[in-house]
Amino acid sequence: MAELLSPEKIAELKRHIAAVHEPRELIVEVLQAVQKRHGWVSDAGVELAAELLGLSPLQVDEVATFYDKIYRSPVGRKVIHVCDSICCWSRGTETIYRHLQQVLGIAPGETTGDGLFTLLPTCCLGACGEAPAMRIGERLYTWLTVERVDEILAQERQEAES
Amino acid sequence: MTQLLFKNRRPDHTVLLAEYRQSGGYQGLEKALRDMDPAQIRDEVKASGLRGRGGAGFFTGVKWSFFPVDAPGDKYLVCNGDEMEPGTFKDRQLLEADPHQLVEGMAIAAYALNVNTGYIFLRYAYDRCYANLQRAIAEAKEAGLLGNNILGSEFSFELHVHRSAGRYICGEETALLNGLEGKRPNPRSKPPFPAIKGLFAKPTALNNIETLANIPHIVNGGAQWFSDLALTEEGAGTKLYGLAGHLNTPGCVELPMGVTLGELVEKHGGGVWQGRKFKACLPGGASTPYLTEAHFDVAMDYNPLEAVQTRLGTGGLVVFDDRTCMVAATLNLLRFFARESCGWCTPCRDGLPMVCWVLEKIETGQGTDDDVAMLRQLLGHINGRSFCALALGAMGPVDGLLRHFEQEVVDHVKKGRCPLQTD
Numbered sequence: 001m002a003e004l005l006s007p008e009k010i011a012e013l014k015r016h017i018a019a020v021h022e023p024r025e026l027i028v029e030v031l032q033a034v035q036k037r038h039g040w041v042s043d044a045g046v047e048l049a050a051e052l053l054g055l056s057p058l059q060v061d062e063v064a065t066f067y068d069k070i071y072r073s074p075v076g077r078k079v080i081h082v083c084d085s086i087c088c089w090s091r092g093t094e095t096i097y098r099h100l101q102q103v104l105g106i107a108p109g110e111t112t113g114d115g116l117f118t119l120l121p122t123c124c125l126g127a128c129g130e131a132p133a134m135r136i137g138e139r140l141y142t143w144l145t146v147e148r149v150d151e152i153l154a155q156e157r158q159e160a161e162s
Numbered sequence: 163m164t165q166l167l168f169k170n171r172r173p174d175h176t177v178l179l180a181e182y183r184q185s186g187g188y189q190g191l192e193k194a195l196r197d198m199d200p201a202q203i204r205d206e207v208k209a210s211g212l213r214g215r216g217g218a219g220f221f222t223g224v225k226w227s228f229f230p231v232d233a234p235g236d237k238y239l240v241c242n243g244d245e246m247e248p249g250t251f252k253d254r255q256l257l258e259a260d261p262h263q264l265v266e267g268m269a270i271a272a273y274a275l276n277v278n279t280g281y282i283f284l285r286y287a288y289d290r291c292y293a294n295l296q297r298a299i300a301e302a303k304e305a306g307l308l309g310n311n312i313l314g315s316e317f318s319f320e321l322h323v324h325r326s327a328g329r330y331i332c333g334e335e336t337a338l339l340n341g342l343e344g345k346r347p348n349p350r351s352k353p354p355f356p357a358i359k360g361l362f363a364k365p366t367a368l369n370n371i372e373t374l375a376n377i378p379h380i381v382n383g384g385a386q387w388f389s390d391l392a393l394t395e396e397g398a399g400t401k402l403y404g405l406a407g408h409l410n411t412p413g414c415v416e417l418p419m420g421v422t423l424g425e426l427v428e429k430h431g432g433g434v435w436q437g438r439k440f441k442a443c444l445p446g447g448a449s450t451p452y453l454t455e456a457h458f459d460v461a462m463d464y465n466p467l468e469a470v471q472t473r474l475g476t477g478g479l480v481v482f483d484d485r486t487c488m489v490a491a492t493l494n495l496l497r498f499f500a501r502e503s504c505g506w507c508t509p510c511r512d513g514l515p516m517v518c519w520v521l522e523k524i525e526t527g528q529g530t531d532d533d534v535a536m537l538r539q540l541l542g543h544i545n546g547r548s549f550c551a552l553a554l555g556a557m558g559p560v561d562g563l564l565r566h567f568e569q570e571v572v573d574h575v576k577k578g579r580c581p582l583q584t585d
Binding site: 021022023024025026027028029031032053062063066067068069070084085086087089090091122123124125126127128129130131135138140 | 245246247248249250251254285286287288289324325326327328329330341342343344345346347362404405406407408412413414444448478480482486491494495497498501502504
């Protein structure tokens with residue numbers, strides 16, 4: 001248990017769970033906490049969440065598998081989500097997506113050999129006025145061009161190495 | 163031009179409590195608690211003609227009139243801040259600039275509806291909005307504007323923020339309620355409607371962020387003043403219009419309700435980019451049937467848009483230039499809806515991928531006359547037969563495609579390739 005979440009985080013979540021109307025309403029929050037520490041939510045993560053919330057693992061997993069921003073498979077240290085919805089599409093997201101696949105040498109859904117980047121599509125990020133857009137981890141990047149994508153990847157790489 | 167919701171908006175700036183109060187913030191809440199009883203507020207909102215800004219456009223006052231204000235026990239006010247309709251980013255602009263408007267609007271709405279607990283269901287991607295709301299709620303609590311005995315009155319109101327983890331279906335109000343409860347967010351059957359049996363099976367009022375942010379302004383200015391802000395006879399208030407797609411100056415602007423499509427495109431959107439011509443647009447987000455240049459004089463308000471067989475939706479305009487293949491655009495939209503289907507009912511789960519398959523065939527030059535006929539048939543088979551409104555919205559672009567661009571669809575079949583492709 002201590003491995004999946006720090007004892008401090010577990011204590012904090014338990015306090016929060018005790019304060020809400022129904023423990024179950026915090027499923028997403030507990031899963032996000034596990035994901036934040038480990039990058040993704042393993043079966044053990046689902047079981048831990050179930051234990052904390054007083055639910056069955058199935059009750060947790062049917063929620064965990066529904067949301068696309070909760071990862072039930074291992075991902076790289078940084079997940080790239082490229083918006084492929086209509087506004088980004090209209091301003092060149094297909095070129096950006098192809099370029100990312102090329103320079104990273106991976107197909108959508110795959111992770112680079114060094115374990116740094118996973119490439120995934122996403123639906124609308126609410127950045128339609130600054131399209132095309134993508135997220136890397138918790139960072140939003142807008143007004144993308146092929147050149148800008150190269151710069152961003154270099155920065156993100158540098159940050160990961162330092 | 164009157165700015166209500168965006169009056170404090172400046173680039174890279176968030177208005178916090180002190181500045182919000184200087185600009186007249188929380189005067190609406192003070193007035194409501196001091197001078198008005200809950201029924202008066204509900205009447206004022208009804209008389210203002212405010213309609214839901216989240217997409218469905220239901221009259222807010224009428225929706226509130228179904229709410230059992232006098233029912234004993236827990237009741238809830240839930241703000242729908244999922245905002246995942248492609249082309250829609252207005253609520254994000256609002257919360258990034260001036261988050262206290264929503265807090266004040268929810269406090270007044272809760273007082274009007276005799277509710278003591280509120281939730282804001284917020285879209286996954288809105289990190290800054292989340293931080294702003296947390297800060298605004300903490301400030302409001304500290305200042306006695308939330309919590310017990312607000313401003314020394316008998317009224318108490320507690321406000322929580324729930325962050326989603328993605329999925330468009332969460333914008334559907336009953337799916338949202340399941341999500342909020344920590345259940346798998348499939349929609350629920352209606353009736354019972356949330357007003358009777360909503361969050362935790364208790365009476366629940368649900369409204370969009372922009373809708374609730376308008377409430378303080380209605381209380382301050384009065385129903386008549388609010389109603390007169392619109393350019394159309396039957397319209398009310400201002401609207402946050404999104405400008406996206408092939409425009410020179412995309413963005414989000416607050417304008418009187420009912421500005422014409424042509425003015426939005428030419429004046430506020432800076433015209434079509436790269437010197438090209440206007441071909442079509444989604445007037446109010448991904449689920450609203452297309453309009454063409456022939457509709458430039460149409461007022462961007464609920465009734466005038468319904469009269470031309472589309473909807474105001476969220477007010478998120480998405481423009482396409484004359485090099486856009488409308489089959490390809492429709493395919494992109496339908497792929498979004500097919501992927502975001504929650505899988506609960508067959509017309510949506512299996513019907514939408516089938517529409518994608520037919521559109522792919524047509525776009526890649528493999529389509530036949532039978533495929534065009536099948537597209538038309540699917541429109542009839544899916545509309546009105548799905549469990550919730552997702553599939554109905556998804557078929558909006560298909561409906562628009564067949565009404566306005568049938569010849570372009572047929573040309574794909576005749577030529578055996580996309581006629582818009584230059585190479």
